Amino acid sequence: MTATVLEPSAQAALDFAGLMKQHQAMVFSVAYHYLHDREVAREVAQEVFLGLHRNLAAIQSPAHAGFWLRKVAVQRSIDEGRRRLRRPQVPLEDVAEPAVEAAPGDPLLGETLRKLIATLAEAPRMVMILRYQEDLDPMEISEVLEIPLATVKSHLQRSLALLREKLARRGLGER
Amino acid sequence: MDWLEQELKSALARKEPPPEFAEGVAKALDGVLPDAASGPRRNLVAWPSRTARRWLAAAAAILLMVGGGAGYRWHQGVEAKRQVMLAFHIAGGRLNHLRTHLKEVSQ
Numbered sequence: 204m205t206a207t208v209l210e211p212s213a214q215a216a217l218d219f220a221g222l223m224k225q226h227q228a229m230v231f232s233v234a235y236h237y238l239h240d241r242e243v244a245r246e247v248a249q250e251v252f253l254g255l256h257r258n259l260a261a262i263q264s265p266a267h268a269g270f271w272l273r274k275v276a277v278q279r280s281i282d283e284g285r286r287r288l289r290r291p292q293v294p295l296e297d298v299a300e301p302a303v304e305a306a307p308g309d310p311l312l313g314e315t316l317r318k319l320i321a322t323l324a325e326a327p328r329m330v331m332i333l334r335y336q337e338d339l340d341p342m343e344i345s346e347v348l349e350i351p352l353a354t355v356k357s358h359l360q361r362s363l364a365l366l367r368e369k370l371a372r373r374g375l376g377e378r
Numbered sequence: 379m380d381w382l383e384q385e386l387k388s389a390l391a392r393k394e395p396p397p398e399f400a401e402g403v404a405k406a407l408d409g410v411l412p413d414a415a416s417g418p419r420r421n422l423v424a425w426p427s428r429t430a431r432r433w434l435a436a437a438a439a440i441l442l443m444v445g446g447g448a449g450y451r452w453h454q455g456v457e458a459k460r461q462v463m464l465a466f467h468i469a470g471g472r473l474n475h476l477r478t479h480l481k482e483v484s485q
Contacts (some may be wrong), residue, residue, distance in 0.1 A: 211398040223400060230397035245395055245402070252403045313389035320390070337381070367382060 220260055222268050223252055229269075230276040236332045237280040238287075239321040247283050251276050273337065274347055281325055301320070312375060319369055320362075326350065327358040334359060 210255055230251050235244035255268070262268045319333055326348070333344045341355045348355070379387075 222399075223403060227399060228392040228394050231399070232390075232392040235393060236390050241396075245399060248395055248399070249403050249406060253406055256407060312385055314391040316385060331386070332390060335386040336392060338387075362380060366386075370382070 219256055222255065222265070222272075225265075226269060226272045227252070230272055231272065232279045232336055233276040233332060234283070236317065236320065236336055237277075237329060238284055239317065243283060243287070244280075247279050248276070251279055254279075277329055277347055278331070283302060284325060307344065315370070315373070315375065319366055323362055323365075326354075327362045330355055330358040331362050 206280060220324060227248065231248040234251075235241060238244050238247065255262070255272060258271070262288055315330040320328055323331065329348060330344055333339045333347060334341075338348065341352055341359065345352045345355045
């Protein structure tokens, strides 16, 4: 019986494929929710994985890969947002008014929320994405974004208050 | 967690990238990512390392200098030989002329 021994490059490639499969939704979603553009998000996510492939030798564990990918996805998304000067992509005034009251989990309310988040400034926008997409606590968010914990908490509180106000103005307030 | 935070979690849930995403990354890697069956691609002739390339360049420069010097010396030798032969030719002509003149005087 002969054992198949993969060369280091082949092993790395297989690991890369596995890492990509595991994390592609996270990387793509960070970029998509931040940039609010599916095609641009795809390009950013692709760049992030190309960066991972170049730096695969420096990745020590699957957990390290996840942390690395999240951090690079965040940074690339912010860079791309600055480059394209797309903020705010959709002026707040242009967000469609719902014709009927939205139910919990309603796609209409979800889309309104995504558009409202897209109008936030870059730091609070990314804080909200990391909090509610990635379910990170404020301490983890401060590590990823390299900003003080108090700033993260402040961004969260202010953004939530702003969203409540905007939704209430549109008749989508607390039920 | 209140209703707004629940709605935010729902609105910002992870989304899968387009189906062709992985294929696009593999294409961008331009074949660096091998499939398990075919194994990694290799160049038929290994490209020399950076150090080896420097040594090869130095060796080529030395060969060029030595070869150039030898060629120049060979060219100088050929030229000297041509000049000596020309001198012999001129001297021979004059000797013939002198011999003819002496023969005429003696007669």
